[in-house]
Amino acid sequence: GNSVTQMEGPVTLSEEAFLTINCTYTATGYPSLFWYVQYPGEGLQLLLKATKADDKGSNKGFEATYRKETTSFHLEKGSVQVSDSAVYFCALKRQNNNDMRFGAGTRLTVKP
Amino acid sequence: DTEVTQTPKHLVMGMTNKKSLKCEQHMGHRAMYWYKQKAKKPPELMFVYSYEKLSINESVPSRFSPECPNSSLLNLHLHALQPEDSALYLCASSVTGGATDTQYFGPGTRLTVL
Numbered sequence: 001g002n003s004v005t006q007m008e009g010p011v012t013l014s015e016e017a018f019l020t021i022n023c024t025y026t027a028t029g030y031p032s033l034f035w036y037v038q039y040p041g042e043g044l045q046l047l048l049k050a051t052k053a054d055d056k057g058s059n060k061g062f063e064a065t066y067r068k069e070t071t072s073f074h075l076e077k078g079s080v081q082v083s084d085s086a087v088y089f090c091a092l093k094r095q096n097n098n099d100m101r102f103g104a105g106t107r108l109t110v111k112p
Numbered sequence: 113d114t115e116v117t118q119t120p121k122h123l124v125m126g127m128t129n130k131k132s133l134k135c136e137q138h139m140g141h142r143a144m145y146w147y148k149q150k151a152k153k154p155p156e157l158m159f160v161y162s163y164e165k166l167s168i169n170e171s172v173p174s175r176f177s178p179e180c181p182n183s184s185l186l187n188l189h190l191h192a193l194q195p196e197d198s199a200l201y202l203c204a205s206s207v208t209g210g211a212t213d214t215q216y217f218g219p220g221t222r223l224t225v226l
Binding site for chain 2: 031032034036042043044045046049051089093094095098099100102103104105107
């Protein structure tokens with residue numbers, strides 16, 4: 001079946017540290033891949049997405065590259081801020097399918 | 113306008129009550145979704161409407177009843193819920209539901225069943 005596996009959290013970093021959150025997927029065909037962020041008490045916001053192999057999604061200093069050979073979509077940011085503290089969800093959507101599958105989520109806490 | 117609105121923000125109900133959650137979007141999207149999110153868990157898909165027709169029903173108990181009166185509105189009718197149904201209920205919409213579509217989420221309704 002289609003599934004997403006994220007690195008387990010929680011992740012705690014100091015401000016300006018480098019962030020990587022690993023995400024790997026299992027899917028048939030060519031899914032689209034997404035990173036969503038959820039701040040405390042809020043709904044999910046799209047952070048970035050990539051719809052085909054080798055695409056790089058980027059937004060607000062975050063980046064992720066769709067790697068078909070390793071079935072991965074790792075999230076990176078060069079210098080995190082306290083305001084980046086949130087839960088990050090990796091997700092995939094298969095072609096011709098309305099169903100979005102989310103990973104378990106990774107809680108990030110950034111300390112000043 | 114990339115906003116999905118949900119009302120109410122919070123809802124407390126007893127097991128014998130009937131209530132409804134409401135979701136609205138004015139982006140012209142033709143696919144709308146209901147998700148359930150328990151604490152510290154990812155969202156779980158409940159229902160998908162595509163062009164106002166129910167296209168996915170993920171084996172959700174009949175005490176949850178979705179309704180899509182028009183392309184901008186999505187309701188979730190609740191009846192005889194159980195305490196384990198307490199969760200954050202998220203609505204989302206996307207252009208057509210295609211694989212590359214971004215789903216835009218509302219802020220959610222936090223439901224507590226007593």
